[in-house]
Amino acid sequence: MAGTALTDRTGHSRGSHTTVAAGNGVRPRRRRTRSAGWYVVATIVALLFLLPFALLLVTALKTPGQAAASPPSYLPHPVSGSNFSQLFSSSVDLTRYVGNSLLVALGTVVGTLILCVLGGYGFGLYRFPGRNIWFTALLLIFMVPFQSVLTPLYVVLRTVHMQNSLLGLVLVYVTYQLPFGLFVMRNSFAAVPRAIAEASELDGAGPLTRLWRIHLRLVLPGVITVAIFAFIAAWNDFIGALILLSDQSKFTLPVELLTLVTGRFGVINWGVLEAGVVISMVPCVVIFLLLQRYYLGGILSGAVK
Amino acid sequence: MSRIERRHALTGIGFVLPSTVVAAALFFVPLVLMVWMSLNHWPLLGSHSFAGTANYRAALHDSVFGHSLLFSLEFTGLIALGLLLIGGGLASIVAVRRRGVGVFRTVYFLPVVIGMASASYLWLWMINPSVGLLDKILLDVHIGRTPIQWLGSTGLALTLVTIMTLWKLAGFSMLILMSGIQSIPRELTEASMVDGAGRWRQWLRIKIPLIRQHIALVLIFSVAGGFLAFDQFYIMTHGSPGSSTLTSVFDIYNSSFVNFNLGYGAALSVIVMMALLLFSVVQLLIARGSTEY
Numbered sequence: 001m002a003g004t005a006l007t008d009r010t011g012h013s014r015g016s017h018t019t020v021a022a023g024n025g026v027r028p029r030r031r032r033t034r035s036a037g038w039y040v041v042a043t044i045v046a047l048l049f050l051l052p053f054a055l056l057l058v059t060a061l062k063t064p065g066q067a068a069a070s071p072p073s074y075l076p077h078p079v080s081g082s083n084f085s086q087l088f089s090s091s092v093d094l095t096r097y098v099g100n101s102l103l104v105a106l107g108t109v110v111g112t113l114i115l116c117v118l119g120g121y122g123f124g125l126y127r128f129p130g131r132n133i134w135f136t137a138l139l140l141i142f143m144v145p146f147q148s149v150l151t152p153l154y155v156v157l158r159t160v161h162m163q164n165s166l167l168g169l170v171l172v173y174v175t176y177q178l179p180f181g182l183f184v185m186r187n188s189f190a191a192v193p194r195a196i197a198e199a200s201e202l203d204g205a206g207p208l209t210r211l212w213r214i215h216l217r218l219v220l221p222g223v224i225t226v227a228i229f230a231f232i233a234a235w236n237d238f239i240g241a242l243i244l245l246s247d248q249s250k251f252t253l254p255v256e257l258l259t260l261v262t263g264r265f266g267v268i269n270w271g272v273l274e275a276g277v278v279i280s281m282v283p284c285v286v287i288f289l290l291l292q293r294y295y296l297g298g299i300l301s302g303a304v305k
Numbered sequence: 306m307s308r309i310e311r312r313h314a315l316t317g318i319g320f321v322l323p324s325t326v327v328a329a330a331l332f333f334v335p336l337v338l339m340v341w342m343s344l345n346h347w348p349l350l351g352s353h354s355f356a357g358t359a360n361y362r363a364a365l366h367d368s369v370f371g372h373s374l375l376f377s378l379e380f381t382g383l384i385a386l387g388l389l390l391i392g393g394g395l396a397s398i399v400a401v402r403r404r405g406v407g408v409f410r411t412v413y414f415l416p417v418v419i420g421m422a423s424a425s426y427l428w429l430w431m432i433n434p435s436v437g438l439l440d441k442i443l444l445d446v447h448i449g450r451t452p453i454q455w456l457g458s459t460g461l462a463l464t465l466v467t468i469m470t471l472w473k474l475a476g477f478s479m480l481i482l483m484s485g486i487q488s489i490p491r492e493l494t495e496a497s498m499v500d501g502a503g504r505w506r507q508w509l510r511i512k513i514p515l516i517r518q519h520i521a522l523v524l525i526f527s528v529a530g531g532f533l534a535f536d537q538f539y540i541m542t543h544g545s546p547g548s549s550t551l552t553s554v555f556d557i558y559n560s561s562f563v564n565f566n567l568g569y570g571a572a573l574s575v576i577v578m579m580a581l582l583l584f585s586v587v588q589l590l591i592a593r594g595s596t597e598y
Contacts, residue, residue: 035403042398046412052472053415055438056427070435119324126317138324141332143585147533147554148578151561151570152335152342175331178324207316236420238536239554243562254422258540261426270436273426280423288418292411295418299477300484 060084060275067271083275094276096249097256101235104166104173104252105283108234109227111174112181116226119178120185120219121211125197135186142179146172150243157244164246172244173234181226184298188222189215225298228291232284253280339571347568360572369548370573373556374580380467380552381531387471388527389520392478399479400486410483414476421473425540428469432456459549462542466550470537474530478523485519486512521591528584532577553577 059067060083062076067083087094123135153172154163162168192215205213216223241252248259257280260273288295343360347353364370399410416424431439434452443449455465489512497507513520535554538544544551551559557577561570 038398038401038403039405042406042409045395045398046409049412049416049472052424052427052431055431059430059438068436072436072438072441074438074441115324115327118320122317122320126313126320128314128317131317134321134325138328141328143582144332144336144578145529145533145581147535148557148574148581149332149335149339151557151567151574152339153331154561155338155342155347155567156331156335171327172331175327178328178332182324207320232418236422238420238422239539239558242539243558254420257422257426261429261540270430270433274430277423277426277430280426281419284418284420285415288415289411292414296414296480299480 056274056277059271060278062271064269064271067274068269083271084279086269086272087275087279092260092272094253094256094279097251097253098279100166100250101253101280104170104241105231105235107166107170108173108177109230111170112177112230113223113227115174115178116181116185117211117216117219117223119182120187120189120222121215123182123186124189125192125215135182138182139179141176146176147239150239154243163244164250166245166250169241169244169252170234172240173230173237177226177230177233180229180298184222184226184301185219187301188219192218221294221297224291225294225301228287228295229298231287235280235283339574342568342571343575345568347566347571349565349567353568356568360569361576363569364572364576369551370553370556372548373551373553374577376549376551377532377534377553380463380534381528383463383467384470384474384531384534385524385527387467388474388478388523388530391471391475392482392523395475395479396482396486400483410479413479416473417476419473421536422540424469424473425537428465428537429541432465456542456545459546462546462550466537466541469541470530470534474526477526481519481522481526482516485516489515517591521588524591525585525588528581528588532581532584 058074058076059072061079061081063078063080063082064086066073066076066080086092119138123131157163157165157168157172160168162171196214196218236254237252238254241255242258245251245255248256253276257273257276260276261268342353344356344358345353346356346359395413399406399413431437432453432455434440434454440449440452444452453461456462493511493515494507497511533554534552535558538550538552538555539558542550544555553573554577557570557573560573561567
């Protein structure tokens with residue numbers, strides 16, 4: 001299962017004491033300087049990686065005037081939340097776009113989970129003719145990136161009157177989450193111990209009831225992994241929303257931020273833009289920090305196999 | 306097939322049907338339609354007419370598209386090289402067992418989870434010569450003397466977007482390469498130490514061949530992140546100066562949704578997809594090579 005496979009990979013820092021201590025008898029001093037060197041290098045690299053985030057935060061917390069000052073200063077003086085409050089004031093008002101993004105991301109999660117739990121259950125626990133070819137055909141979606149089929153997708157969606165609709169966008173995102181989601185869920189269901197699968201059949205309950213009552217909680221780590229990927233992909237997508245949505249009122253957050261870059265009256269309000277960028281990053285960062293076990297495990301199980 | 310078996314099979318098919326229907330409607334149909342569109346004059350509004358290979362012939366003589374392909378290729382090369390070197394460096398930092406290593410992994414990986422668009426807006430501000438802090442830092446540590454017009458020349462713009470993209474994606478290749486390094490049996494590296502192999506020799510002769518599949522995976526990922534790049538160029542350079550930083554996906558976007566010539570956009574998409582297919586085949590061949598030891 002995706003979640004458990006990872007624990008020994010990312011979680012093994014916990015056992016680190018013992019490993020270091022065990023080898024300590026040989027040349028303790030050299031080991032210690034080496035270890036200090038490692039911490040120094042790792043920390044410097046970490047600071048470099050964090051620098052853009054830090055600069056973003058200090059700027060978003062400046063007053064709009066200070067954020068627009070040239071040459072810029074490092075620290076906000078005074079610390080101010082007015083860039084953020086401007087984002088939700090009448091002149092910019094991102095409320096609608098944050099709402100659109102949330103709607104699309106949550107819709108993608110729900111749609112992806114329904115299709116992938118059902119599909120993974122079918123592929124993982126049932127035998128039917130052509131099962132493997134069928135599964136491989138669905139994984140093909142992985143080989144053809146979304147960016148390269150946007151032109152025909154636009155035409156297909158327009159034909160069924162779903163172009164310029166958030167529902168259409170959700171369906172597109174769900175489609176491109178299918179290969180990963182089906183892969184993870186099939187493996188999760190296939191890993192359910194046979195005894196449990198067979199015992200549940202004896203109850204005489206229908207297949208859907210068994211899925212809901214018994215199997216679903218056994219594959220929960222897989223479900224979480226698929227949900228995280230779907231949310232982050234849909235929340236972050238830019239090109240799909242840029243092409244498939246045409247009314248500004250339907251824009252998602254990353255597309256709407258573009259209008260802040262173009263600037264009202266040709267002037268870019270940098271402080272407000274950067275505050276908007278902070279908001280666009282927060283959900284992903286929070287989800288990642290809380291559930292990184294599932295996220296990283298998903299990449300490793302999906303990619304390395 | 307017995308009756309029970311048949312019922313079992315039908316139930317299974319019932320479960321996989323919903324995802325199949327969605328995939329058919331929004332993947333297989335568009336894929337076929339794309340080929341058909343590429344053989345037509347297909348304006349955004351109004352009716353389309355069969356055009357044979359006209360779109361493809363036009364593409365052959367389209368210097369903007371040709372340039373965009375080369376530019377995407379160049380960018381892909383830079384990204385692939387950068388992801389292998391930086392990702393490999395990061396992986397060798399975090400593939401050890403030390404207290405606190407998890408924190409470093411998290412930090413290096415963090416830019417991967419934010420959107421490419423968000424990252425582009427952040428960097429667009431950071432590198433702004435008048436209000437951005439990057440130039441100020443470079444001036445303050447005396448690396449530069451005057452603020453740099455990062456987006457003023459093709460070379461600088463490409464360098465900048467490459468650095469930004471590597472910052473954003475390096476954590477991913479770190480993770481893949483780390484799992485490769487951790488999968489190398491410990492006895493193997495120890496045995497080679499006894500043989501007196503130095504660190505570099507050990508990497509070149511033993512470790513790199515062993516993690517060949519992981520390296521191939523990073524390369525596949527670089528193609529997706531490099532050859533299909535759009536967001537960062539659209540937001541940061543918008544193809545400028547001139548159209549020198551126009552990527553192939555950007556050119557497809559322009560053909561279909563700026564010039565409203567969808568048939569031509571579809572033809573360019575088919576060409577780009579063929580190129581991708583070629584990449585995948587080459588990479589599969591690399592990954593296929595035996596990893597026996």
